[in-house]
Amino acid sequence: xxxxxxxxxxRRFILTSKSLLVSQYSLMIEYRVEIILWALSGxxxxxxLSLWLGSSAASxxxxxxxxxxxxxxxxxxxxxxxxxxxxxxxxxxxxxxxxSPYLLQPITPFWRYYYSHIAEQISRIPIVxxxxxxxxxxFPSSFWFPSLxxxxxxxxxxxISFTIRFLLHWTFAMLSFSFxxxxxxxxxxxxxxxxxSGLLAPIDSFxxxxxxxxxxxxxxYLLSFPAKFLAGQEVNFLRNIYILILWLTIFLITGILxxxxxxxxxxxxGA
Amino acid sequence: MSCISVLGLxxxxxxxxxxxxxxxxxxxxxxxxxxxxxxxxxxxxxINPGEIVGFIGPNGAGKTTTLKMLCGLIHxxxxxxxxxxxxxxxxxxxxxxxxTLVMGQKQQLIWDLPPLDSFRVNAAVYGIPEAxxxxxxxxxxxxxxxxxxxxxxxxxxxxxxxMKAELLASLLHRPKVLFLDEPSLGLDVxxxxxxxxxxxxxxxxxxxxxxxxxHYMGDITSLCxxxxxxxxxxxxxxxxxxxxxxxxxxxxxxxIKFSEVYxxxxxxxxxxxxxHDQSILKLKIKRTQLSSSLSYLLQxxxxxxxxxxxxxxxxxxxxxxxxxx
Numbered sequence: 001x002x003x004x005x006x007x008x009x010x011r012r013f014i015l016t017s018k019s020l021l022v023s024q025y026s027l028m029i030e031y032r033v034e035i036i037l038w039a040l041s042g043x044x045x046x047x048x049l050s051l052w053l054g055s056s057a058a059s060x061x062x063x064x065x066x067x068x069x070x071x072x073x074x075x076x077x078x079x080x081x082x083x084x085x086x087x088x089x090x091x092x093x094x095x096x097x098x099x100s101p102y103l104l105q106p107i108t109p110f111w112r113y114y115y116s117h118i119a120e121q122i123s124r125i126p127i128v129x130x131x132x133x134x135x136x137x138x139f140p141s142s143f144w145f146p147s148l149x150x151x152x153x154x155x156x157x158x159x160i161s162f163t164i165r166f167l168l169h170w171t172f173a174m175l176s177f178s179f180x181x182x183x184x185x186x187x188x189x190x191x192x193x194x195x196x197s198g199l200l201a202p203i204d205s206f207x208x209x210x211x212x213x214x215x216x217x218x219x220x221y222l223l224s225f226p227a228k229f230l231a232g233q234e235v236n237f238l239r240n241i242y243i244l245i246l247w248l249t250i251f252l253i254t255g256i257l258x259x260x261x262x263x264x265x266x267x268x269x270g271a
Numbered sequence: 272m273s274c275i276s277v278l279g280l281x282x283x284x285x286x287x288x289x290x291x292x293x294x295x296x297x298x299x300x301x302x303x304x305x306x307x308x309x310x311x312x313x314x315x316x317x318i319n320p321g322e323i324v325g326f327i328g329p330n331g332a333g334k335t336t337t338l339k340m341l342c343g344l345i346h347x348x349x350x351x352x353x354x355x356x357x358x359x360x361x362x363x364x365x366x367x368x369x370x371t372l373v374m375g376q377k378q379q380l381i382w383d384l385p386p387l388d389s390f391r392v393n394a395a396v397y398g399i400p401e402a403x404x405x406x407x408x409x410x411x412x413x414x415x416x417x418x419x420x421x422x423x424x425x426x427x428x429x430x431x432x433x434m435k436a437e438l439l440a441s442l443l444h445r446p447k448v449l450f451l452d453e454p455s456l457g458l459d460v461x462x463x464x465x466x467x468x469x470x471x472x473x474x475x476x477x478x479x480x481x482x483x484x485x486h487y488m489g490d491i492t493s494l495c496x497x498x499x500x501x502x503x504x505x506x507x508x509x510x511x512x513x514x515x516x517x518x519x520x521x522x523x524x525x526x527i528k529f530s531e532v533y534x535x536x537x538x539x540x541x542x543x544x545x546x547h548d549q550s551i552l553k554l555k556i557k558r559t560q561l562s563s564s565l566s567y568l569l570q571x572x573x574x575x576x577x578x579x580x581x582x583x584x585x586x587x588x589x590x591x592x593x594x595x596x
Contacts (some may be wrong), residue, residue: 019395106364
């Protein structure tokens with residue numbers, strides 16, 4: 001009986017997920033021009049690559065041009081598929097009252113936002129592939145192709161990283177239940193992300209002590225770890241996976257607690 | 272057993288009071304002045320399964336707050352609530368599967384997609400198998416007279432078509448309890464009539480309980496045998512529209528057509544003369560004096576036609592709320 005119930009619930013969840021994903025993907029196709037612009041706006045890693053290639057600083061921490069290129073190109077790919085805007089959309093929905101009907105449905109609104117991000121990532125695939133082809137056509141020497149096993153592992157790592165970042169932002173998005181403009185915190189969250197995730201510079205370029213401190217934060221696991229893995233650079237795979245799962249657990253708990261607290265507050269203040 | 276049971280329900284909001292101008296902004300920044308506002312004040316009522324009940328009151332009376340408490344969106348400050356045997360504030364999935372809230376001012380349809388896409392999402396959310404969902408969409412869309420509109424983006428639909436699509440989306444899981452907050456807001460007369468017909472049909476087929484707020488008295492008079500009247504958070508009438516009229520309107524309107532012209536002065540002692548033109552007379556007569564006044568008129572004047580009416584319900588409600596202020 002227990003197994004039957006579990007299977008029934010799992011089947012319902014899969015069907016709901018499929019419907020949400022399909023409808024959100026249809027929506028993203030409606031916004032195709034915006035998606036192209038968003039994808040193009042994520043070229044910061046390529047700008048950083050050109051800056052690093054123009055200086056000799058990279059050689060100090062042991063990166064040659066090929067490693068730098070692969071690293072920043074991988075950062076570009078990871079960045080494209082881990083973009084999170086849940087704070088903005090959740091705040092909008094709360095202010096405009098769209099969250100109320102969601103709260104009256106027997107599924108947590110979390111999944112609507114989560115699948116809307118996944119749908120947006122799927123719609124970015126052709127754009128990112130096109131940009132990569134153009135890049136490799138211009139710089140054929142930088143081309144590399146990871147093994148299929150590594151690509152599969154990379155996808156798993158990247159989606160865990162994305163989920164951690166999503167949950168981190170989701171936790172803060174819950175402040176929309178208490179404050180009118182909680183999304184302004186997103187800019188605050190962006191600062192450590194810019195500097196500590198490896199987006200502007202590889203973590204290896206940081207002073208040793210800073211590197212040690214940075215590794216205690218979730219940021220290197222959101223970008224640097226999946227990017228280095230994709231670039232074929234040396235990473236302590238198992239250790240990093242354990243830490244990813246640890247951060248995932250932590251943010252899952254904070255996300256759930258923040259959601260419960262937020263809904264309680266929303267319900268007592270007047271939805 | 273009642274479907275909705277409300278006992279001593281109250282809700283107090285704490286609202287920041289900010290004075291205008293720079294001084295107000297600074298003092299608000301330093302120390303916020305929070306004032307309690309009682310939106311709903313100790314109301315009690317019961318609604319039986321299958322009843323359609325109108326919930327009327329002026330803006331800010333506490334209607335929407337009550338509806339939101341009944342569907343579990345907001346928690347009461349005090350009092351007891353039961354809807355279909357559930358405590359709404361717990362928002363258990365079994366409870367959510369039995370209710371729906373339609374708000375005329377808010378929408379749940381995805382703006383840039385056709386309504387069909389939103390229906391599919393709702394079907395999945397409520398665990399309705401695809402074939403069954405298609406069957407229900409066909410049935411409800413024919414009841415609501417929706418056809419080609421289902422495949423057009425929501426943003427391209429008229430207000431009436433959108434409202435009908437909203438209703439379809441909200442009723443796909445066949446809720447047994449409907450909370451409708453101004454469902455005909457902004458609709459033209461035809462669309463209002465269609466929505467009303469649909470609600471009557473839905474209530475008849477599915478024996479659904481409906482609690483409806485509306486500022487259009489046509490919605491109330493054509494749908495509801497019973498009304499709850501609320502103002503300033505307090506419930507001051509629970510009964511039929513007739514009872515409401517008897518209780519709050521002590522007068523009846525009498526329109527008489529005489530065979531000849533009589534002077535106005537002959538009728539002033541009977542009541543208030545509202546209109547006197549040639550052989551037509553309109554009088555407002557106290558209910559208690561109605562039979563004696565009518566027998567006097569019938570005995571002493573040559574009457575061709577006589578019509579006795581209650582004052583229009585809109586007028587009654589307007590007077591009621593104005594007097595209550």
